[in-house]
Amino acid sequence: MSIDEQATAPLSVVIIGAGFGGIGLAIRLDQAGISDWLILEKGGDVGGTWRDNSYPGAACDVPSHLYSYSFEPKPDWSTRYARQEEIHQYIRHCVRKYHLAPRLRLDCEVTAARFDEASGLWHVTTAQGEELTARALVSACGQLNRPLYPSIPGLESFAGDAFHSAKWKHDVELEGKRVAVIGTGASAIQFVPQIAPKVSHLTVYQRSAPYVIPKADREYSQRDHQRLHAWPALQKLARGLQYLAHESRALAFISYPQMMKSTENAFYKHLQQGVTDPAKRAKLIPDYPIGCKRILISNDFYPALDRANVEIVTNRIERVEPAGVRTSDGELHETDVLIYGTGFAATEFLAPMAITGRDGQELNHAWRAGAEAYKGISVSGFPNLFVLYGPNTNLGHSSIIYMLESQFNYVIGCLQTLHRRGLRYMDVRPEVQGAFNVDIQQAASETVWSRGCTSWYQTAEGKQTNNWPGYTFSYRRLTRKPEMSDYECAR
Structure with a gap:
């Protein structure tokens, strides 16, 4: 089927987003015999967050062999923790190898999607005004795709260069x-x-000090590459060992917070060695329990802050003025360039798209009290909609690629069931989603992420919408196949 024919005939699947989620699912769809799909990507290239975040020093904090598809191993990663450009090239490589380009539209932003209950089709509208129809809609937008700017008066008044x-x-x-x-x-x-x-x-403006521990990074040698090329099983073993090492960290996050003590000791030692200035060091001690917010890894952050030309400001920012930043003590810090390192609107998920389900229900309204989904994938009232890297599927201890591959299996199972049973749609039952999320919130309340701090893991009201409060192998088991009794099915 040509791309023009795809534009008029109902597709099996429309995928929104060409990052790790969208590209990986497309590959697995082809392998499952579902080839009439289309990826719509708002950017000018594939890669998602690894396309957008090209700032100096951008790199992954999960080991390379674990942060790649299990079905597409890369034996020649340059370093243990891959840099942004190499990860971006890996995703491009996957697009080329698996011949995805003909079914991929770049610079094609989705503005709205509406489910028609009578036909069981999603009507997807792009920024160009085109409408596509599909039996299933998959959001592969992720959680880290919309830069979050600080709510500070006067941002627009700054006279110099400013960027996120x-x-x-x-x-x-x-x-x-x-x-x-x-x-x-x-x-x-x-x-x-x-x-x-x-x-x-x-001048570094710090609202809350992070816990930063050493990064066990290293370059892989040519000999390392040759070994992994010659013995693929060795790479599988390395990946498996890395998985086990990272999964063991979940014990501290989820079950035994007291195990965080060794990590806390590593933090204090790292800070002591990296920052010689006692005044600076005092500002860099967090005021919340370790693990409550994301633990960061870096070998050069503290030495950089220790430099004589670097100032750490902890006073609240009152406003931004044309000449610089004024803090609550009245001081104006004159500035030529302003850089926002303020993260992403992680709890907003599919915004700003207008997603409309059954009975005219809008997803933004359904999620007004905080996003939730059954297994992080299905949303009641929005049939045949599947969310990758959705609510409560982020991790604090391992690789999101593992979680995505679990979701690929589940989504494909749902699509195959729709086709095999001749269903018009499947809609997760509200009581099933409700019970699941009661359990999720209860489990989240017992983790280190709920120990009295605010973070991007939760909404302003305190609802945990981002992290999976369990082990990744338990999520893999949970998503092994869809249980049809969980869904209302219509022919």
Whole structure:
């Protein structure tokens, strides 16, 4: 079927997003014999977050062999923790190898999708005004696709260059400039060490100090590559060992918080070795229990902050002015370039798309109290809609690729059931979704993420919408196949 024919005939699946989720599902769909699908990607290239986050020092904090598809191993990763460009090239490689390009539309943003109950079809509208129809709709947008800007008065008044780390302006010269960085999260700890030696003065505005521990990174040698090429089983073993090592960390997050003590000791030792200035060191001690927010890994963040040209400001930012940033103590910190390292709108999921399900129900309204989905995939009232990396499927201890591959199996099982039984739609029962999420919230309340801090893992009201409060192998078992009794099925 040509791409023009696909535009008029109902497709089996429309996938929104060409990151790890969308590309991986497309490959698995082909392998399952479902080939009439189409990926719609709002950006000009594939890669998702690994396309967007090209800031200096961008890298993964999960080992390379674990942060790649099990069905497409890469024996020649350059380093233990891959850099952004290499991960981006890996996704591009998968598109080429599996011949996905003819069924992939770039620069094609989805603005709305509406389910028609009578036909059992999703009507998907793009920013160009085109409408596509499909029996199933898959959101592969992920949780980290919309940059979050701080709510600070005067942002628009700043006279210099200003940008978010996820939209890095590589044409802005930082050498010799007075640069301000707002935020000290996972992105900032990677780009701050890269820019600190270049700028004349770097001011880092910190609202909450992160726990940062050493990163056990290393380069892989040519001999390493040759061994893995020659013995693929060796790479499977390495991946398996890395999986077990990371899964064991979940014991501390989920079951035995007291096990965090060794990680906390590693943090204090790392801070002591990296920052010699006692005044700076005092500002870098978190005021919340370890693990409550994301634990970060870096070998060069603390030494970068220890530099004489780097200042850590913990006073609240009152407003941004044309000449710089004014803090609550009244001081104006003059600034040439302003960089937001403030993360993403992680709890908003499918926003700003208008997704309309049965009886005219809008997803944003259904999720007004915080996003939830059955197994993080199906949403009651929105038949044949499947969400990858959806509510409560993020991890604090392992690779999201493992979670995605669990979801691929489940979604394909649902699609095969729709076809085999000749169903018009399947809609998860509200009581099933409700009971599942009561259990999820109860489990989340007993993890380290609920120990009295605010983080992007939860909504402003405190509902845990992002993390999976369990082990990844238990999620794999849970998503092994769909149970039809969980769904209302219509022919």
